[in-house]
Amino acid sequence: MLLTLTTTPQPARPFPATDLGFLLHKHPERVLERELPFGRATVFYPEATPEVCTAALLLEVDPVALSRTTRPGEGAPLEPYVNDRPYAAGSFLAVALRDAFGTAMTGRSKDRQDLADTPLPLVAELPCVAARGPEGLPERLFGPLGYAVEAEPIPLDPLFPEWGERPYVRLRVSGTVRLRDLLAHLYVLLPVLDGRKHYYLNETEVEKLLRHGAGWLDTHPERDLITGRFLRFRELVRQAEAAFTPAVPEEEGPEEEEAPRDPRPRLHDARLDRVAEVLKASGAARVLDLGCGEGKLLRRLLEVGQFRELVGVDVSGRALEMAADRLHLKERPELAQRVRLLHGSLAYRDTRLHGFDAAALVEVIEHLEPHHLDALTANVFGDARPRTVVVTTPNREYNAVFGADAGMRHADHRFEWTRAEFRVWAEAAASEYGYAVGFEDVGEVHADYGPVTQMAVFAKDDP
Structure with a gap:
């Protein structure tokens, strides 16, 4: 699976596009390879000029290695070997994103801190994203954050479009945003789109959600949906909800009468x-x-x-x-x-x-x-x-x-x-x-x- 991040300078922000390397802490002329428990992540730059700079995160998931950790009784006999994990972006890519760009997600840059604090024109593209859920889910998640969202459904078989679509889309989100914010949005929302985290969930997931959701999740119109799909378990959801700002009820007008209470029990x-x-x-x-x-x-x-x-x-x-x-x-x-x-x-x-x-x-x-x-x-x-x-x-x-x-x-x-x-x-x-x-x-x-x-x-x- 693949994620690319692209920036292009604008007259209002005349910086060399290759400064993206300073923000990501990855040099455009080098290739970084990282071994992960479920495969290998590679960071490279397919294009790096002063006008356009693109950083790519390529994740190769090994389904055979994953199958060796599958608990007895999970999945059909072939499921651990034949699945969408190596191809569709979801929680695996989110983990690789944090591993590759962890420092960038903090917003720190030794050489370009002023640029790290500045909203930049950024485009994130993913050729295949698992989007299991209600129709228009990518737009509902990324749109309120100010992004232009393009989600193109992927047919089951291009030669037979009448077969319908699988729950996958080609996703492109673009906007003028700080790099740290884009990375945080991707880290949280990719697993939410997928709805199937691959690892055990515990209370540390609540801390991750609150940390990477700081400044935007509390006011997001789909906050409850995001929280529920990211954490999955009701007890973890309750812990996260305790940290959110409670809804303030609207004040009644002076002429409004109190509505009668429903005598039926909840x-x-x-x-x-x-x-x-x-x-x-x-x-x-x-x-x-x-x-x-x-x-x-x-x-x-x-x-x-x-x-x-x-x-x-x-x-x-x-x-x-x-x-x-x-x-x-x-x-x-x-x-x-x-x-x-x-x-x-x-x-x-x-x-x-x-x-x-x-x-x-x-x-x-x-x-x-x-x-x-x-x-x-x-x-x-x-x-x-x-x-x-x-x-x-x-x-x-x-x-x-x-x-x-x-x-x-x-x-x-x-x-x-x-x-x-x-x-x-x-x-x-x-x-x-x-x-x-x-x-x-x-x-x-x-x-x-x-x-x-x-x-x-x-x-x-x-x-």
Whole structure:
């Protein structure tokens, strides 16, 4: 994959174009090669004159080397070897960009600091960019930053245009901007366009986003979309959102009356309240909250004396800290005999989850990669084997109520099921592991599209 950066002097800024080398800290007459964990990056200048200077970053990704680090169960047998990683710009190129031009991204230049601080006429071109997402995504991301954006779709096969297009474009963005800003925009927005980062995401990604998004992301009209696709996981998104400027509500005019409050509970609260009711009706005394997040369901269950032991499990350590604060576990040491919070993943067997009466998975399964769902099913129903299991998940059909382009309801969702798809999974799990299963609508129900949330309640008679 290839990225080129081009500048040309203008009368208002009469500098030699080759000064781009001082800003990038790469001499136009030299070729730089860097070995990366996933391939090789090369920086060179295909054109370097006082009138026009172009720096190129060429990244050669080795899919065979990548396949050796693929975890078991990920992808089809040929997928690690046959994919778009060597050709379509995305997170691999963003990593190579930071590696090659890291000093330039700080805005420092020993010999041309005045030029580094000056907006310059710059053009970035990429012959193939992965642009998975809503139509017009490149324009929505780069346009508000002041760039002229040209995104030409790439057909599946130029000889057969009727076959349609793949999610790739030839991308050209141009504008008068500081080099450091252009590099930061590319570093953040290329993975956002792709929507599939190749490496493990943790809290350092939040720091990267806030650092490289400083001065522009907070006011970008697509801030939420950028944050969600860059970070992917809801806990990381929440951490980033805490650093943003909160929206200021518009002041009401003197003649405006206060709008009446909707007496109906919010969907989130209605869902948790209904799950708590089902767990109480099951007669359970020892309950697992699998994917407990910040502990909102646990807080409801704590109010019911019937529940003698409550255990929350989550893969996010930060979420468990927030749950401990929400439940006031430090201030109430007497709860230690009744409430425990465990760090763990439902993709793996966990003997700590044995022997419980009931388990709840509230809006959890859609956050798993599809290939991990079989493991979760086996671990919950086949290994932990609580008598009652309550599962809620969004109904994808209902998304039509939100608009034709609504997509999935959260950037961290890996899939969303229709009512039929949810029933197929639930009935198969019940049949394989000896449960009976019933279904219930939660929240608003549309005449054509069904409920906003769908719930399955699994029950078994044997202990």
